[in-house]
């Protein structure tokens with residue numbers, strides 16, 4: 001599993017998540033992100049082209065060195081001031097209240113202790129700072145959610161810990177009391193994988 005996670009899964013991720021549709025979601029989420037920014041679950045760095053000049057410094061974390069090996073050339077050729085750390089969002093090695101924004105794209109599905117990670121995101125945000133996210137998760141349609149729950153044990157094995165059945169809105173709302181959110185099925189994805197939660201949450 002270790003070899004699969006480090007060598008094969010990052011390449012699969014690069015293949016499946018670098019398409020135009022996901023790119024348009026990345027762009028619309030990231031266009032208003034600015035200031036000192038932290039991205040958790042940086043993966044292979046597919047969000048990098050969508051950050052604007054308003055980002056003054058970008059810190060990125062991911063625990064999987066197979067991901068960061070692919071991301072490193074992207075970091076080196078970017079004009080942004082980027083710091084990469086091998087770390088888990090469950091225990092962020094950063095001071096409290098140090099970021100204007102935290103970004104997370106299709107990552108909360110894979111974090112084992114998601115409540116802990118969301119508390120960490122809240123901790124490192126400055127007061128008034130925003131958490132920007134786009135995630136897939138539990139559908140409100142019973143015919144879909146039943147199958148999402150059934151298939152999640154298999155999905156966790158083949159997609160490196162990914163859950164299909166997490167109620168992302170509720171999870172974010174347990175930590176943040178101001179959340180702006182859209183929920184929709186993504187174009188061109190099966191419903192089991194494609195129920196998206198996109199939005200931002202503000203720390204007071």
Ligand SMILES: C[S@@+](CC[C@H](N)C(=O)[O-])C[C@H]1O[C@@H](n2cnc3c(N)ncnc32)[C@H](O)[C@@H]1O
Pocket residue numbers: 013017040041042043044045046047061062063064067087088089090104105106107110111112
């Ligand atoms: C589906 S990939 C998404 C990658 C990237 N955010 C993107 O949009 O292309 C999920 C990422 O979450 C990372 N991840 C898994 N557990 C994590 C954790 N505890 N903390 C931070 N990132 C984690 C994985 O290594 C992987 O890079």
